[in-house]
Amino acid sequence: MADQVAGAIDIGGTHIRVSLVSDRGEVLTAATLPTLTGAGSAQVCVRRMHGQLVRQCAQRGLGLADLRGVGIVCAGPIDCRRGEIHNPYTLPGWEAYNIVASLRACTGLLVTLEHDVNGALLGEVFLNSWQGKRVLMISFGTGIGVAVYDRDRSFRAGTTYHPEMGHVVVDACLTNACYCRHGGCFESLWSGSALQARAQALGYASFDDLFARWQAGETAAQGEMERLQRYFRAGVWNLMTIFKPDILVLGGGLMQRYYDFCAGLIRRDLDGLEDFVESYQIFPMALEDGSAVVGASRLVFGDAALTA
Numbered sequence: 001m002a003d004q005v006a007g008a009i010d011i012g013g014t015h016i017r018v019s020l021v022s023d024r025g026e027v028l029t030a031a032t033l034p035t036l037t038g039a040g041s042a043q044v045c046v047r048r049m050h051g052q053l054v055r056q057c058a059q060r061g062l063g064l065a066d067l068r069g070v071g072i073v074c075a076g077p078i079d080c081r082r083g084e085i086h087n088p089y090t091l092p093g094w095e096a097y098n099i100v101a102s103l104r105a106c107t108g109l110l111v112t113l114e115h116d117v118n119g120a121l122l123g124e125v126f127l128n129s130w131q132g133k134r135v136l137m138i139s140f141g142t143g144i145g146v147a148v149y150d151r152d153r154s155f156r157a158g159t160t161y162h163p164e165m166g167h168v169v170v171d172a173c174l175t176n177a178c179y180c181r182h183g184g185c186f187e188s189l190w191s192g193s194a195l196q197a198r199a200q201a202l203g204y205a206s207f208d209d210l211f212a213r214w215q216a217g218e219t220a221a222q223g224e225m226e227r228l229q230r231y232f233r234a235g236v237w238n239l240m241t242i243f244k245p246d247i248l249v250l251g252g253g254l255m256q257r258y259y260d261f262c263a264g265l266i267r268r269d270l271d272g273l274e275d276f277v278e279s280y281q282i283f284p285m286a287l288e289d290g291s292a293v294v295g296a297s298r299l300v301f302g303d304a305a306l307t308a
């Protein structure tokens, strides 16, 4: 039997990936569109997504109606249940835009929306055959995105199904600014952009510079790196003790360079604490760029247990 095919769309703050993905997780076609922001930009982007889906179907000798549906993953905050985007931080002008209804109206297909970190985790679960496991993913990028796959479904919280676990507080005495209004939250300390800003405020060229100087044994870098490691251990500890996952996935741009360092830190920190965290494995994200579109396709093929 021929593979079934889904449209898969990953909407980020700078670009939008549009792909066709088979039910075996194979990315068949791919294109990248620029993300437009501001009034009316969502409507323009949806027209372009539709155009891309039509074009990519034609490349594969398919019509739009041959697709099983379209899965969209998007940078939050979003309301998966209503199909709306509420993200003034990276998608200004898209607020309250119902992307599910819009894309359904122009394609005639079933359309499903999911948070991008949940989508990436669904992709990782599928690509690694982790169905039946409990998997925690922490993605260190511009912010910190956290998602949990609990055997057959994505962990949900609140009415919009968008947990905010990247904002767990790791040092309540800090008064640094975060848009969550809680100083000392994990994201405000350990997102890629937070580390960069912090290192630069201390006079280093970048976080890479601070890290390299610490590794080289420079005395001035020791105190700051010790502090940062304490914050990292606290953030991961909070999440690991709450979810006790079988598998921890570390993803996001920061982990392309610091996976080994961070995985080592976690292993040392949790060593001997099996009463608290049980046995677990740590992996880097398998497909840094591709997991989200594969995850978006899994929304269509029905292994995401999305219903409320």
Ligand SMILES: [Zn+2]
Residues within 6 Å of the ligand: 166, 167, 178, 179, 180, 181, 182, 185, 186, 187, 188
């Ligand atoms: Zn925060």
